[in-house]
Amino acid sequence: MDYAQLIETISLIIENEKIHKNGLTLTYELPEKEHNAINEAIFRKTNPYSTSFIPSNEYELEIGGIIIKFKKLDLV
DSSP states (O other), rough: HHHHHHHHHHOOOOOOSOOOOTTTTTEEEOOOOHHHHHHHHHHHHHOOOOOOOOOOOEEEEEEETEEEEEEOOOOO
């Protein structure tokens, strides 16, 4: 998954009137490389003038009333 795919997925959910969105939370557990890439993409989109990106093992954002959580998948 990348940023464009995330936005496309969330847009489809928001536009679909048959999906009850009140209290909806999506959780993505992604492998480290994919998790860090989307973490940085989201950071850059929301902080365009900041240069100090520090990856996080878990983070969340809200788009259109939907909470999206991201967790780094532990491959132990």
